[in-house]
Amino acid sequence: MARSGPLPIDPIAEAKRQWVAHGWTDAAAGMSAVTSIIRAQQLMFARIDAILRPFDLSFARFELLRLLGFTRTGRMPMASAIARLQVHPTSVSSTVDRLVRDGLVLREPHPIDGRAAMLVLTDAGRELVERATTALNTEMFEDPGLSAADTAELVGIIARFRKDAGDFSDPRPAPDPL
CATH class of the missing domain: 1.10.10.10 (Winged helix-like DNA-binding domain superfamily/Winged helix DNA-binding domain)
Structure with a gap:
């Protein structure tokens, strides 16, 4: 069953707290970043899917x-x-x-x-x-x-991440906002 409203806590913040409590402090911030990006992608895709649905x-x-x-x-x-x-x-x-x-x-x-x-x-x-x-x-x-x-x-942050990961090299001329 789908939830009907916002959760009372941020589950990613709670996961980070648990990471630290379990001794994975060095990985906690990275886990939070990765999980946050994935969740943001899910939220954006849900909006995009709803907008594109009428166009099949x-x-x-x-x-x-x-x-x-x-x-x-x-x-x-x-x-x-x-x-x-x-x-x-x-x-x-x-x-x-x-x-x-x-x-x-x-x-x-x-x-x-x-x-x-x-x-x-x-x-x-x-x-x-x-x-x-x-x-x-x-x-x-x-x-x-x-x-x-x-x-x-x-x-800008994600572009730097992608460039550092080898997704692209510096284009000339650089498009905004790289």
Whole structure:
């Protein structure tokens, strides 16, 4: 049964207290950080899922459509989509299969590499992703639940973490707010 309101205590703070009480003091702050990020992701995904549900889109499907929508011609090689989305090729392939099935994306032969595929955004896919983007912008991204200063600080902290983890190298020119 789903809970009906806020918990009377912060379970992550309680977990940290327990970590310290069990002698894992050196790991307590890291456990708190990791668990907090995971919980924040769950909360954000719940909002995103609710916003995208009327469009019959998952966030993965939205991301792929949006990626194609950002290109000049609405097309890109499958390998480029996999690299930019930073998910396993099988996951991207599965997402593409569903988008193709729904008439939102076409899979065409690559014009030069016969082994590769091109992903092409259909008119229906473009129209849907524009409507979904408007909804996400209005209902989530314009107010993610953090102040503007906290949002900028959080993005900066996470960007440094991602860069240090090898997620990307310094781009030139650097986009804000890195």
